[in-house]
Each structure stands twice: as structure tokens, then as C-alpha cells.
Amino acid sequence: MPRLNIDSEYLADTLDKLLHIPSPTGYTDNIVRFVSKQLIELGLQVELTRRGAIKAVRQGKRPEGARAIVSHLDTLGAQVKFLKSNGRVSLVPIGHWSSRFAEGARATVFSSKGGYRGTILPIKASGHTFNEEIDTLPVAWENVEMRIDAMSRNEEHLDRLGIEVGDIVAIDPQPEFLDNGYIVSRHLDNKAGVAVMLASLKAMQDQQLKTPVDIHFLFSIAEEVGVGAASIVSPNVASMIAIDNGTTAPGQNSDEFGVTIAMADQTGPFDYHLTKKMAELCQKNDIRYQKDIFKYYRSDSASAIEAGADVRTCLITFGIDASHGYERIHLHALRSLAELVTAYVSSTVKIKRDFEEHGELNGFTRQSTGEAEQELSVDVEEEELGAQT
Structure with missing residues (x-):
């Protein structure tokens, strides 16, 4: 079955709502809670882990050999490292991002008494006071602090506000949706991926798509710190597609338009057969695509594999400029990803052996070596072996 039509207005509106939830x-x-309600409204039952990772299964013709789609709900942020004598707070990052992108950001610190607004500033922020020192201050988290927008001139004032070491700080996304399709915001990684999944599901429900196997919609909550999909992949899932960002930068092949298929990240190559299938589906459904490799990057799939999940994994991405900073993407890539997801979940399962966790050699996949005659002889030997047994 070809790709489904995607409601781009729903996709963009959902992304906007997601961005405004710290x-x-x-x-x-x-x-x-928000994403769970969206899934329920779209007709699925929701199951949560103890800490809140989400699994929602859309039933297909059979549960074995299920396919999973995964994105992460968590974003970058910061925590209070210690209270300073000047009434401001020192910060440490949540996830890996530079303090260069934190400088000047508006943010909220969540204390025991509620949220307080503030600004992350260099410790030497005033040119009228520090002159050229504001330009020579090294980029480091030790050289920024959060100014709280409340009466806070010393540690005692911070204590009265209920602000403590370890309090979470959320960075304002400041989203802009431009008429030409560009979207600029913090935290597009990976709320854009979540919006793609919900838009894909909406298309499946609206158009009553039937799939050959169950489709597991998974949402992790700690990908930015390396945990990802470690605890939400069921044993009957045979393949998993992660949706995340692909970096558009010098030396990279990602693009803000179309689908970028990741061939490998810092943990190694993705599944040969699954990545090949993604490219073939793009070709068959006239979906623009390109391939890329990411040297300093890992996704939900890595955490699932490391946790012991025996699944084929693949990463499909939307090209993003200035990842983990003030990011930019294009709606074309998001729509393309959603189209690819619908084409994938409705496609025929070619590797029937994946219906079971374990099996014999007969039916196991093969990879081309360019020696067609030799491969044919191996096929005959396996068929004969299978007939004998």
C-alpha cells in the first residue's frame, strides 16, 4: 500500500503544543500526560512504565514480528548546581549542550514553592562594568548563572523562595512557525519526532489502514541522558524505527528537506536490511531522501540494543540546523517522515523468520557478495537441508 496523506496542519499544531510543555x-x-491523551483520542490504549515511558499498540493482523516506532519526549535543560552568595544560581546541563547556547536564554526553575522565571547570563554580563572581559570570558557552564526574577540578593533569599540544589530548569523554546515552512525553536529535538509519530497515527486511523503486524508506538523519557528505549521494547517486536534529528552541517549529508536515513551513528551501523528497506520505500513512494552517518550521536535504538533487545533497528531523521542549540527544520521533512512511516507499517513483512525470536539457519537473511552463482548454490544446499530435516 502506498504512503498515506498527512494532515500537515495537525502536525504543525501538535508540534507547537508539545514545544510549550516543559x-x-x-x-x-x-x-x-499530554501525549497519552492524544493517543487515547486517536483510539489507542496507553500503557506506562513506572517512570512514564509510553507504549501504545495499534493492532495488526498478528502480534508476532511487531514493528515499533519510537521518539523521545525529554529535552535538554539544566539543574541548580549550588546557590550563590549574589542571589543567583549556578547550573549544570541536562544532556549534552554548550553553555554558549544557554547564554541569554529565558528559563523557568521549578522549586518546591513553584516555578520562577529567570535569565541565564554570563557571570560577567555587563560591558559597562567588565569592558572587554565580556568578550574574553571562556565558554563554560561554570561561567554562567541564572538570575531569578524575584527578590533574590543572597543565599537566604534563594532559600526563602524554596530554590534548592537539584531543582530542574527548563529553557524557553521560543518557537517560530514561518509561512515558508521553516520552523525555528529550541527542543525540536525531539518534539518534532513526537509530532511526526502522532500525525502518522492520525493518518492511519483516518484512512483505516490495515497492517500485517501490530505497530508499537513508543515514547521514551530519558534519551538525552542515554537511557532512551531501554525499558519499553516488548519481546515480540522484531524491528524498530527511531525518529530523531539529523544534523545539517559541513561534512554531513543531512538535509532540511525530505527524509535523512542514518546508516550509522557512534554505536555502529544500523540494520542492513531495515535501512535498505527504508530507501526502497522512499524510492517506491516518491519520497525525497538522502543518507548520512553521525559520528557524535546516538538515539533510542542504541539504548534498546544495549539493554538486550534483539531487534532490527533503523534511524530516520528530519534535517536540523544547529542541533542542541537554537534549531531550525522544515515542515517538508516532517511530512516526508510521516509519509514514510505510513508506507513502512503497511508494507509486506519480507523476513518471515523474524516472527520468532529464535530459529534455524533456513530462512535466515543474506547479504549480497557479488558472487551470484555461489549464493545460488548455498540456497540449494539450505533447501535440501530443510527438506531432510
């Missing part, structure tokens, strides 16, 4: 790793309860 969800740094460790502070994801509210976005878990």
Missing part, C-alpha cells in the same frame, strides 16, 4: 529529562510527567 520537559527536560527528569521533568516529563506533564508531557507524558
Whole structure:
């Protein structure tokens, strides 16, 4: 079955709502509730882990050999490292991002008495006071602090506000949706991926798509700190597609338009057969695509594999400029990803052996070596062996 039509207005509107829900790793309860309600409205039952990772299964013709689609709900953020004598707070990052992108950001610190607004500033922020020192201050988290927008001139004032070491700080996304399709915001990684999944599901439900196997919609809550999909992949899932960002930068092949298929990240190559299938589906369904390799990057799939899940994994991405900073993407890539997801979940399962966790050699996949005659002889030998047994 070909790709389905995607409701781009729903996709963009959902992304906007997601961006306005603070969800740094460790502070994801509210976005878990929002996404769960969206899934329920779209007709699925929701199952949560103890900490809030989401699994929602859309039934297909059979549960074995299920396919999973995964994105993460958590974003970058910060925590209070210690209270300073000047009434400001020192910060440490949640996830890996530079303090260069934190400087000047508006943010909220969530204390025991509620949220307080503030600004992350260099410790030497005033040119009228520090002159050229504001330009020579090294880029480091030790050289920024959060100014709280409340009466806070010393540690005692901070204590009265209920602000403590370890409090979570959420960075304002400041989203802009431009008429030409560009979207500029923080935290597009990976709320754009979540919006793609919900838009894909909406298309499946609206158009009553039937799939050969169950489709597991998974949403992790700690990908930015390396945990990812470690605890939400069921044993009957045979393959998993992660949706995340692909970096558009010098030396990279990602693009802000179309689908970028990741061939490998810092953990190694993705599944040969699954990545090949993604490219073939793009070709067959006239979906623009390109391939890329990411040297300093890992996704939900890595955490699932490391946790012991025996699944084929693949990463499909939307090209993003200035990842983990003030990011930019294009709606074309998001729509393309959603189209590819619908084409994938409805496609025929070619590797029937994947219906079972374990099996014999007969039916196991092969990879081309360019020696067609030799491969044919191996096929005959396996068929004969299978007939004998």
C-alpha cells in the first residue's frame, strides 16, 4: 500500500503544543500526560512504565514480528548546581549542550514553592562594568548563572523562595512557525519526532489502514541522558524505527528537506536490511531522501540494543540546523517522515523468520557478495537441508 496523506496542519499544531510543555529529562510527567491523551483520542490504549515511558499498540493482523516506532519526549535543560552568595544560581546541563547556547536564554526553575522565571547570563554580563572581559570570558557552564526574577540578593533569599540544589530548569523554546515552512525553536529535538509519530497515527486511523503486524508506538523519557528505549521494547517486536534529528552541517549529508536515513551513528551501523528497506520505500513512494552517518550521536535504538533487545533497528531523521542549540527544520521533512512511516507499517513483512525470536539457519537473511552463482548454490544446499530435516 502506498504512503498515506498527512494532515500537515495537525502536525504543525501538535508540534507547537508539545514545544510549550516543559520537559527536560527528569521533568516529563506533564508531557507524558499530554501525549497519552492524544493517543487515547486517536483510539489507542496507553500503557506506562513506572517512570512514564509510553507504549501504545495499534493492532495488526498478528502480534508476532511487531514493528515499533519510537521518539523521545525529554529535552535538554539544566539543574541548580549550588546557590550563590549574589542571589543567583549556578547550573549544570541536562544532556549534552554548550553553555554558549544557554547564554541569554529565558528559563523557568521549578522549586518546591513553584516555578520562577529567570535569565541565564554570563557571570560577567555587563560591558559597562567588565569592558572587554565580556568578550574574553571562556565558554563554560561554570561561567554562567541564572538570575531569578524575584527578590533574590543572597543565599537566604534563594532559600526563602524554596530554590534548592537539584531543582530542574527548563529553557524557553521560543518557537517560530514561518509561512515558508521553516520552523525555528529550541527542543525540536525531539518534539518534532513526537509530532511526526502522532500525525502518522492520525493518518492511519483516518484512512483505516490495515497492517500485517501490530505497530508499537513508543515514547521514551530519558534519551538525552542515554537511557532512551531501554525499558519499553516488548519481546515480540522484531524491528524498530527511531525518529530523531539529523544534523545539517559541513561534512554531513543531512538535509532540511525530505527524509535523512542514518546508516550509522557512534554505536555502529544500523540494520542492513531495515535501512535498505527504508530507501526502497522512499524510492517506491516518491519520497525525497538522502543518507548520512553521525559520528557524535546516538538515539533510542542504541539504548534498546544495549539493554538486550534483539531487534532490527533503523534511524530516520528530519534535517536540523544547529542541533542542541537554537534549531531550525522544515515542515517538508516532517511530512516526508510521516509519509514514510505510513508506507513502512503497511508494507509486506519480507523476513518471515523474524516472527520468532529464535530459529534455524533456513530462512535466515543474506547479504549480497557479488558472487551470484555461489549464493545460488548455498540456497540449494539450505533447501535440501530443510527438506531432510
